[in-house]
Amino acid sequence: MLPAAIYLLVMFVYPFAYGVALSLQDKSGGISLANYLAFFLDPWQARTVWVTASIAVPNTVLTVLLALGVAYTMRRGIRMERTITTALVLPIALGTVLVAEGINGFYGPKGWLNQGLMAVGINDAPRLTHNYTGVMIALLVQHFPFCFLMLLGYISGIDPALESAARVLGAGPWAIFRRVMWPLIAPGVAIAFALVFVMNFGVFPSAVLVGQPAGATRTIAIAAYQQAFEHSDMSMASAIAVVMGGCQLIGLALILVLRRRMAATGVATMGAGKR
Amino acid sequence: MVRLWRLAVFLFVVGFVLNLAGIVGHVVVSSFARRWFATALPGGFTTAWYAYSWREFQLDQVLAVTLVVAASVTALALGLGFPAAYLLARHDFKAKNALLLLFFLPLLIPQMTYGIPLATTLYRYRIGGTVAGVIAANLVPMLPLAIFVMLPFFEQISVNLEWAARVHGATRVQVFRRVVVPLAIPGLLTAGLLVLVTTIANFELTFLLSGAGSQTLVVALYYAVFAAGMRPIYSVDAMAVIYMALVLALLVLVLRFVRPTQMVFRLDRRN
Numbered sequence: 001m002l003p004a005a006i007y008l009l010v011m012f013v014y015p016f017a018y019g020v021a022l023s024l025q026d027k028s029g030g031i032s033l034a035n036y037l038a039f040f041l042d043p044w045q046a047r048t049v050w051v052t053a054s055i056a057v058p059n060t061v062l063t064v065l066l067a068l069g070v071a072y073t074m075r076r077g078i079r080m081e082r083t084i085t086t087a088l089v090l091p092i093a094l095g096t097v098l099v100a101e102g103i104n105g106f107y108g109p110k111g112w113l114n115q116g117l118m119a120v121g122i123n124d125a126p127r128l129t130h131n132y133t134g135v136m137i138a139l140l141v142q143h144f145p146f147c148f149l150m151l152l153g154y155i156s157g158i159d160p161a162l163e164s165a166a167r168v169l170g171a172g173p174w175a176i177f178r179r180v181m182w183p184l185i186a187p188g189v190a191i192a193f194a195l196v197f198v199m200n201f202g203v204f205p206s207a208v209l210v211g212q213p214a215g216a217t218r219t220i221a222i223a224a225y226q227q228a229f230e231h232s233d234m235s236m237a238s239a240i241a242v243v244m245g246g247c248q249l250i251g252l253a254l255i256l257v258l259r260r261r262m263a264a265t266g267v268a269t270m271g272a273g274k275r
Numbered sequence: 276m277v278r279l280w281r282l283a284v285f286l287f288v289v290g291f292v293l294n295l296a297g298i299v300g301h302v303v304v305s306s307f308a309r310r311w312f313a314t315a316l317p318g319g320f321t322t323a324w325y326a327y328s329w330r331e332f333q334l335d336q337v338l339a340v341t342l343v344v345a346a347s348v349t350a351l352a353l354g355l356g357f358p359a360a361y362l363l364a365r366h367d368f369k370a371k372n373a374l375l376l377l378f379f380l381p382l383l384i385p386q387m388t389y390g391i392p393l394a395t396t397l398y399r400y401r402i403g404g405t406v407a408g409v410i411a412a413n414l415v416p417m418l419p420l421a422i423f424v425m426l427p428f429f430e431q432i433s434v435n436l437e438w439a440a441r442v443h444g445a446t447r448v449q450v451f452r453r454v455v456v457p458l459a460i461p462g463l464l465t466a467g468l469l470v471l472v473t474t475i476a477n478f479e480l481t482f483l484l485s486g487a488g489s490q491t492l493v494v495a496l497y498y499a500v501f502a503a504g505m506r507p508i509y510s511v512d513a514m515a516v517i518y519m520a521l522v523l524a525l526l527v528l529v530l531r532f533v534r535p536t537q538m539v540f541r542l543d544r545r546n
Contacts, residue, residue, distance in 0.1 A: 003359075008415065012393075084292065098518060109313075111297075
């Protein structure tokens, strides 16, 4: 027990504290907010927060809604479930870099998709790689399976008797979803929102390889990386990393508040064991 | 209405799987192409890009680093994680929730966020840029991963077996070696395989910590894709296929032991 805890204290907690301390240091070694001011006053840097949010927020909503729709429909098992879930694990296992390279090829102007579109007569399809759309595709391919598997696990864990009872009492599919299932699923959806948002906000390899890292998809992680390894300014890089962590925390907090609000609107939640 | 909805979901899933097949298929076909330009399939096929890729990207050295890193991280994660998971599964104590949080945070917080301060620290102590630095950094998320995968396995081992052994005169060490370890082997195996495949595919931390001689395959692949145009794209794709083969071989092993949904569900319940 001790060795594992000590290792994480030394390699995780200490660097974090050290990074925060370093971010508060100005050039002369004194304590100040100079790095943060410099970040937010430089439009080129401050913009990255907005750029990252404009990728992360829509992508999170899209990913979670799609995953929820598919997982809910598959909640009592479907044909070929094992094959489908195995296929979905692929992008998670292969990782962002390989998926990015594949997207550049498949969705690229000379790829199969564009060839197919041209074959059916669409010659001026919008460009799908090396821009904002490319990053959205890459993140969706990467995070949909993760989110889907998580929600499928969550939803299939709900006692089917509740649903049957509602049906016997005359509830239609929509009423079952809205009145019985949704209150039970909501906590899982909130977790999914939180996890996907946090992952999206830290996007780095996809934003570089399928995006436009010098412009439209220069995310905050790219800014932090460049500061650390191209300008060797570790205190500024730490400040950006702290801002990134702060944004992720704000996102988490918002999701938790929303979730509490929704729980408070008082939908009957009989059978929901934990709240 | 319900029919229409089911049809829409079905079409989406088919589309998504086709898109995955296209992404993977493009890389595979391209790696065997003599030359491929805006046609359904390349005009001619060759395996020459694999030899080229192996030579030009120094894949022998890169693969050696990858295997050393993956094996070391796995061994360390199991070695340090086994006792931790065992104690967490068996005992309740005051600091348990704080510890669970400490172990959970490196999995929750994205690597880019804590990777920058971690890299800063490791470079200051001159471990950054070395193979040791890559191993040390990767262990930060992999140790918790190993612990959380092993935990449910250990919780399933009945305490009565240990008591029975104690009653029959076994010492604590004997109980651990003769009773606990043999029963824990499925958990160790699952955790070990998952850590192995995750470490090989883990990009961010390795990227931030690796220097010239300490790149793993996925980081080398990143640089090759990043510098697209420096070398023929077919050779980059050949390297991607080599990487893919390595990960898939391990993944097949993993899937023999774990069902994806079951794993996710367990992790979820644990939080």
